[in-house]
Amino acid sequence: MTYDFCILGGGIVGLATARAILAERPGASLLLLEKEDRLGRHQTGHNSGVIHSGIYYAPGSLKAQLCREGAARTKEFCAGHGIPFETRGKLIVATREEELPRLDALFERSKENRIETERLGADEIRAREPSITGLGAIWVPAAAIVSYSAVLEALAAELRRAGAEIRFGTQPRAIRETGAHVEIDTGGETVTAARLVACTGLQSDRVARMAGLKIAHRIVPFRGEYYRLGPRCSSIVSAMIYPVPEPGLPFLGVHLTPMIDGSVTVGPNAMLGFAREGYPKWSLDFKDMAETFSFPGFWKSIAQNLRPGLDEIGNSVFRRRYLEACRRYCPSLELADLTPMDCGIRAQAVMADGAMQHDFLFGQTGRMLHVLNAPSPAATSALPIGDMIAQKLFAASA
Numbered sequence: 001m002t003y004d005f006c007i008l009g010g011g012i013v014g015l016a017t018a019r020a021i022l023a024e025r026p027g028a029s030l031l032l033l034e035k036e037d038r039l040g041r042h043q044t045g046h047n048s049g050v051i052h053s054g055i056y057y058a059p060g061s062l063k064a065q066l067c068r069e070g071a072a073r074t075k076e077f078c079a080g081h082g083i084p085f086e087t088r089g090k091l092i093v094a095t096r097e098e099e100l101p102r103l104d105a106l107f108e109r110s111k112e113n114r115i116e117t118e119r120l121g122a123d124e125i126r127a128r129e130p131s132i133t134g135l136g137a138i139w140v141p142a143a144a145i146v147s148y149s150a151v152l153e154a155l156a157a158e159l160r161r162a163g164a165e166i167r168f169g170t171q172p173r174a175i176r177e178t179g180a181h182v183e184i185d186t187g188g189e190t191v192t193a194a195r196l197v198a199c200t201g202l203q204s205d206r207v208a209r210m211a212g213l214k215i216a217h218r219i220v221p222f223r224g225e226y227y228r229l230g231p232r233c234s235s236i237v238s239a240m241i242y243p244v245p246e247p248g249l250p251f252l253g254v255h256l257t258p259m260i261d262g263s264v265t266v267g268p269n270a271m272l273g274f275a276r277e278g279y280p281k282w283s284l285d286f287k288d289m290a291e292t293f294s295f296p297g298f299w300k301s302i303a304q305n306l307r308p309g310l311d312e313i314g315n316s317v318f319r320r321r322y323l324e325a326c327r328r329y330c331p332s333l334e335l336a337d338l339t340p341m342d343c344g345i346r347a348q349a350v351m352a353d354g355a356m357q358h359d360f361l362f363g364q365t366g367r368m369l370h371v372l373n374a375p376s377p378a379a380t381s382a383l384p385i386g387d388m389i390a391q392k393l394f395a396a397s398a
Helices: 012-024 062-081 097-112 122-128 148-161 201-210 286-293 296-304 306-317 319-327 382-397
Strands: 002-008 030-033 090-094 118-121 136-140 144-146 165-167 174-177 182-185 190-198 218-224 227-229 240-243 255-258 264-267 338-340 344-350 361-364 368-373
Touching: 002 012, 002 182, 012 030, 012 148, 012 190, 012 382, 030 190, 062 144, 062 148, 062 382, 090 097, 090 122, 097 136, 118 122, 122 136, 144 148, 148 165, 174 201, 190 201, 190 382, 201 218, 201 344, 201 368, 218 286, 218 296, 296 344, 319 338, 344 368, 361 382, 368 382
Parallel strands: 002 030, 002 190, 030 165, 090 240, 190 368
Antiparallel strands: 090 136, 118 136, 174 182, 182 190, 218 344, 227 264, 227 338, 240 255, 255 264, 361 368
């Protein structure tokens, strides 16, 4: 048969897109292909579980709008499907004098983004979170925590009820677009669809090139290395605790996060990865390394971000150095409190000029739409992102 729609990728953006398509075209035939044996094996399944508020993003930007809408819709979706979430709030803490002007600018940005916030002084930080110290902070009460794996399973159940087919252990070996349809060769069979949407995250640039798109960027993997705090620290904080982000970088810094399972994690750093899907420390994939190191934009990016890059290497290699980054705002932490846990790997689009892409990036043809970069916080924003992708797809076929 020829499907009306084929989605590549079983992460939260892929499933949210499938949901949006079927909401617009009820009764359409839709096939979702996932190369792993379960959903959310990569970025979604290694997510920190935070429902972000959108405080960081430029006022009026697509990211700010999608995050604010996505946070509200994620909470609404969870409430409607019996998925536990907790609105714990977030403290963004300045621990050095030079961070205070950036904190003030972020506070002003929160007002422009219409996000409820409160500016706190040192005593107010300690009153709200006794284990945390800082010179000043922003309190963001709407930030919440959830299991995005649970959200993913609820989305999958909705899709199946709507008639969608989800197929595991299946990935494209070749993609050919004709005037009437798209053919996806999976090695064992050829799937035919009138429209294709690729939401393939860490493999998105390869899938796009496989489909014949000309792209000027590469996906560079960045490992987010986390620690789980031991039982002594299970109630060390109530809210999420974030540092003031470094300007110009798409990473939010090492933070303390209460998880929905009752544990507390600290992390992540942002360490260059040598394997796109290699989660154990020091994983190597020579194909991935060759693609990264042969891309001139990578070396330009390294030159532009040398100092923070060296800091991240130091934090990865030396656990005590990582601890000191945490103790800037949580001085009671000890080395024995840091228990290694699974890392996450972020798909970071790096452009030919070395710039890290902070915004959405799409590639589109007559019958295909490829999501080439879905920046953080894609999990929080997944439902409106899915709507946006579906609208772009339908507009192209109109």
